[in-house]
């Protein structure tokens with residue numbers, strides 16, 4: 001199975017934030033550390049829940065403000081998988097780490113995957129069509145291994 005393990009994002013995010021004149025904030029640092037400990041996207045609610053139970057308490061308003069800031073700086077991307085929830089995913093520097101998702105229609109699990117060949121094919125298609133691709137969304141849907149075993 002191809003690994004979707006990502007490089008560290010915290011240092012990159014902090015550098016961008018410092019460059020934009022943001023001061024290091026406890027709440028922001030907690031959100032960034034939490035996101036960087038995931039291998040995939042989380043909803044705002046999941047982020048809020050995990051930070052509420054953690055050592056560094058971060059209030060809901062701070063979580064939402066920080067998520068907005070990080071999205072505005074393109075450090076986080078919003079991931080919509082069609083269940084009405086917005087998830088937040090780390091964005092790495094261009095050409096480093098980048099993954100897509102498989103969504104299980106039964107349990108709703110989000111499974112990340114990456115594939116260099118897929119990226120190459122998408123770039124080739126854009127080139128062939130004369131398009132300047134700035135991003136892309138690829139979501140596979142169906143049953144995950146656990147759910148397909150149980151039907």
Ligand SMILES: [Zn+2]
Pocket residue numbers: 039040041089099100101112
């Ligand atoms: Zn993901």
Ligand SMILES: [Zn+2]
Pocket residue numbers: 104105106107108109143144145146147148
């Ligand atoms: Zn499943």
